[in-house]
Structures are given as structure tokens and as C-alpha cells.
Amino acid sequence: MRVYIPSTLRLLGEACQAGEFGPPPLTAYAVTPALREWYAEGDDEELEYAAMAQAARASVGLLAVDPETARRRVVVACEVGAVPPANGTVELGDARLELRVVVPWSAVAAVHVDAAEAATAVGKAAELWDAARNGDDDAIFALDSCEGEDLMWYATQEIPDLLAAEGPRGGLNG
Template sequence: MRVYVPLTLDSLAEADEAGLVPSDLDRVVADDESEEGEYAALMTAADLSAELLAAAGGGPGRRVVLAADVDDVDGAVPRRAWAALHVDTTAGADPDDDLAWFATQEIPDVLAGR
């Protein structure tokens, strides 16, 4: 099942270092497997990422959503399950903007550009 995990660049760095997303982080699951359902889940996770940024108080940042394919939607998400990364191209992007897509192999490059 595909899950969308709302993150910040800092929590992505932590997950990348640990090699997994801990089970206590939120995740969003699409209502169905349609393209519209998947997109809605992605954008819901993007909204949750924006809330994480606001709660951190660091000002506008870049929304980050990790997409992963898992068997257990409530468990930790190991690196091998990570499917793609979706990130704002600039800090403080319009909340209606789509997120850029990155392959998981590009995570170090995304983090280097923080």
C-alpha cells in the first residue's frame, strides 16, 4: 500500500541517517488507488508538512512528502520501501503549487540544497 509521510527537511535528514521513518510519524493513505485519490493523499500530506513547518517556528520552509510502499501502514518505513520524494522547489512556495518529484537516490542532493 502506498503511504505519504509528511516531513520537513530536518526530519527527512534524520530518517535518511537512520535508514527508516519511525512509526510514530503521521502518514496519509489514499482513499482509493485512482490517480485522483493518490494526488489528494499527496496534497493532504503536503498540508501536514506545512503544519510541521509552522509548528517548528522556523518560518516558511519547503514542504516535504516521502511516498513509500508498505505492508503495514502503521509500522516504521524502512529505506527499501521508499518510492519517491516530493518537495517544494523553494521555501515558502504557494500551498497550491505542486511539489517537485525526486527519486529516492536524490535525497542527499535535496538535503545538500537545504
């Protein structure tokens, strides 16, 4: 099953060095029954995109609590075994699930990262994260605006170079 783990460049660098994402529980996003029911007309590609978009939004929350890392959303696409079904408290359209296992680096299929040019919009959204979660209209607008930025795709063999280029603000050197 393809899952999307929200991250930051700093956390990605730590996972790359450790060879795993953990410790559990890990919040991830996937095409859940709740998401499939909400987007009943969506094909598999659209559903995967919706799950990844929810993970990208969660990445902004991680950036909000780590002001020293590069202001770029990171979503790690991984292939994992069966994921237990939701416990019934999931809202319609929610792609979130909880992984109760360490995810080995070998499960990483690709990484999606904002372009450097998105840092201003993403940084503003991270700054206003708490206000957006509390319903502030301007903050919600800032969060929605950063979602207009496209995430770039990186193959697993490109990740070390991506992290090295980022330096101490979020990569392997940090």
C-alpha cells in the same frame, strides 16, 4: 500500499541518516476507504494526488513547529505492507492513517518537495497554521494559497544531493 508521510527537509535528513522513519506511531496519508468514498468519481491517480495533497498540508503543520527548518513542504512516498483499517472515527474524505511500525528507508519510493521559490507562500502558511486551524479566514487563504505551489519529484538516489544543497536549514548538514 503507497502511503505519503508528511515531513520537512530537516526530518527527511534525520530519516535518511537513521535509515528509517520512526518511532511509531507515524501519521501518514493514503487512499483510504473514506477518501475513495468521498471521491467516488475519481480514478486511482486522482485519489493518490488527493492523499498526497493532504500529506502536504500536514507538512505545513510540521513546519509551524520548527521555524528553523527550510520553508518547503516535504512528502515522502513509501511502499508499505497492509495497513489496518480505520477504527470508524475517520471523516469522509480523510486520507489520514496511523502507521504503528517503523518505516525503513528502503520503503521510500520518491520524495515530493516544494521548489525554493515557494518558500514565501509556504512560510506564510506555516506562520498562520494555528490561526487557520482555528478558522481564521485570512489564515485559511494563506494555507490554501501555498497549496497552489507544485511539489517537485525526487527519485531516491537524488535525495542526498537535495539534502546536501539545503545545508544546515534542513538537510544532512543540519
